Amino acid sequence: MQIVKPDVNINFVGRRKIAYAISLVVILASILSLVFHGGPKYGIDFAGGAEALVQFDAPVPSDRVKAALDTLGLNAAVQEYDRGEMDYYRIVIAADESESDNLAQTLEAGLEAGTQVGATLESFEMVGPQVGRDMREKALLAMFFALLFITVYISGRFELKWLLSAGIAVALALLIYLLRLAHMNIPTLMAAAVVLSLVLFWVLKLKYAMGAIVALLHDIIITAGVFSIFGKEFTLPIIAALLTIIGYSLNDTIIVFDRIRENLRKLHKKPLPEIVNRSINETLNRTLLTSGTTLVVVLSLFFLGGGIIHDFAFALLVGICVGTYSSIFVASPILLAWQRRG
Numbered sequence: 001m002q003i004v005k006p007d008v009n010i011n012f013v014g015r016r017k018i019a020y021a022i023s024l025v026v027i028l029a030s031i032l033s034l035v036f037h038g039g040p041k042y043g044i045d046f047a048g049g050a051e052a053l054v055q056f057d058a059p060v061p062s063d064r065v066k067a068a069l070d071t072l073g074l075n076a077a078v079q080e081y082d083r084g085e086m087d088y089y090r091i092v093i094a095a096d097e098s099e100s101d102n103l104a105q106t107l108e109a110g111l112e113a114g115t116q117v118g119a120t121l122e123s124f125e126m127v128g129p130q131v132g133r134d135m136r137e138k139a140l141l142a143m144f145f146a147l148l149f150i151t152v153y154i155s156g157r158f159e160l161k162w163l164l165s166a167g168i169a170v171a172l173a174l175l176i177y178l179l180r181l182a183h184m185n186i187p188t189l190m191a192a193a194v195v196l197s198l199v200l201f202w203v204l205k206l207k208y209a210m211g212a213i214v215a216l217l218h219d220i221i222i223t224a225g226v227f228s229i230f231g232k233e234f235t236l237p238i239i240a241a242l243l244t245i246i247g248y249s250l251n252d253t254i255i256v257f258d259r260i261r262e263n264l265r266k267l268h269k270k271p272l273p274e275i276v277n278r279s280i281n282e283t284l285n286r287t288l289l290t291s292g293t294t295l296v297v298v299l300s301l302f303f304l305g306g307g308i309i310h311d312f313a314f315a316l317l318v319g320i321c322v323g324t325y326s327s328i329f330v331a332s333p334i335l336l337a338w339q340r341r342g
Contacts, residue, residue, distance in 0.1 A: 008284060010280075010284070011021070012281070012328055012332075013280075013332075014085075015329075016333040017329070019329035019333075020329075020333075021220060025247075026225070027225070029222065030225015030226070030228065030229075033225050033229045034228045037228050040227070040252065041232065042136065042234050043092075043233035044092060044095075044125065044132065045135055046135055046136040046199070046234060047132050048095035048127050048128055048132035048133075049093050049095040049127060050089045050098035050103060050124070050125065050127075051090065051093070051123075052090075052107055052118040052121055053081075053088060053123045054089045054090075054120070054121055055120045055121075056087040056089070056111075056118065056119050057117055057118035057119075057120075057195070058117050059087050060087050060115050060117050062078055064114070064115050065078050065089055065111065065114075065115060068110055068111050068113070068115050069111075069114075071110065075094065075097060076097070077092040079092075079177060081267075083308035091107070095127075095132070101172045104124040107121065108121050119267045121329075135236070138184040139239045141186070143242060143243065144176075145173070147197075148197070149169065149215075150209075150212065150216070151168070151197070151206070151213055154208050155206050155208065155209045159206065170203070172197060186322045186335060188291045189240075194217065206296060207335055207337075210334060211253070212253050212254075212257075213311055215253055215330045216250065216326075218326045219245055219324070220242060220245070220246070222322050223242060223318050223319045224242075225320060227315065232311050233311065235311070237311070238311060238312065241315035241316050241319065244319070245315070245316065245323055248294070248319065249319070249324075249326060251312070252290070253329075255283050255286060255287070256280055257331075259282055259283050260275065260279040260332065261281075262279075263275045263278060263279050263282075272335070272336060273336060276332050279332070280328055280332055289330070293326045301316075302317055
């Protein structure tokens with residue numbers, strides 16, 4: 001199936017400076033939003049607290065639910081899911097207010113008494129502050145090591161530098177382990193490790209790994225920034241969505257890198273910008289088809305999947321759009337930096 005002409009020749013490389021400027025503005029906006037809000041807005045998975053999904057036997061206005069919670073002395077966030085013969089509310093209670101005994105039974109009885117409508121707790125989850133902190137650190141480590149092992153694969157596949165990239169990965173993993181023993185702050189440690197990784201890729205001329213990782217960091221930062229701007233919570237499903245975005249964006253990037261590598265052999269007398277641009281155009285049809293069909297599924301989840309997976313689908317929606325963009329305008333043009341370097 002062709003949705004673009006086979007002989008299409010869009011000058012993506014020629015517009016890379018405009019794309020870089022757009023990316024820089026969006027990344028700065030994302031970082032400023034995260035700084036302004038004091039970091040990501042963590043859900044109970046990472047911040048601790050209690051979360052309940054409550055079903056009412058009849059529609060209940062949200063202000064009556066909040067009034068019932070105030071009567072119980074709970075300052076909780078309330079989110080309505082569905083409206084019909086029965087209402088569903090998601091109630092999130094902060095960690096410092098969720099440590100009382102028999103909170104689930106107290107909550108159910110208090111809501112029923114306060115609203116004068118039958119209430120049933122469909123689910124109830126409680127996470128302690130320390131557990132939430134540990135899960136937050138493990139999520140950051142999972143994302144970092146995912147990126148690290150990706151560099152080993154990219155360098156080995158495209159540059160045959162398996163030992164060099166594996167050595168960097170082992171050294172960074174050991175450094176992180178030792179610094180964790182010294183109780184170094186995990187977010188600071190991750191940021192320093194990422195910067196060190198990029199410096200090593202540049203010094204050791206791992207250009208394909210550099211292009212892939214910069215594109216993936218671009219996708220993660222922008223997705224996190226959009227979540228911060230819209231005030232959405234970071235939970236374990238969102239971390240799963242970010243890891244999914246990493247895999248999706250990487251797949252797009254590998255397809256383009258493969259074509260660049262093939263064309264470097266066939267068109268070795270052509271200038272590198274022309275080869276990169278031609279490779280992007282040759283894979284454009286496949287990229288748009290893959291992104292388009294995936295977006296149809298994600299949009300269905302976003303609009304029809306219900307409140308439970310709404311944020312998960314939103315993260316995928318943003319990540320797929322940004323990941324497709326970065327594969328074309330970020331990952332591949334970075335290879336041109338080595339031409340100027342040489």
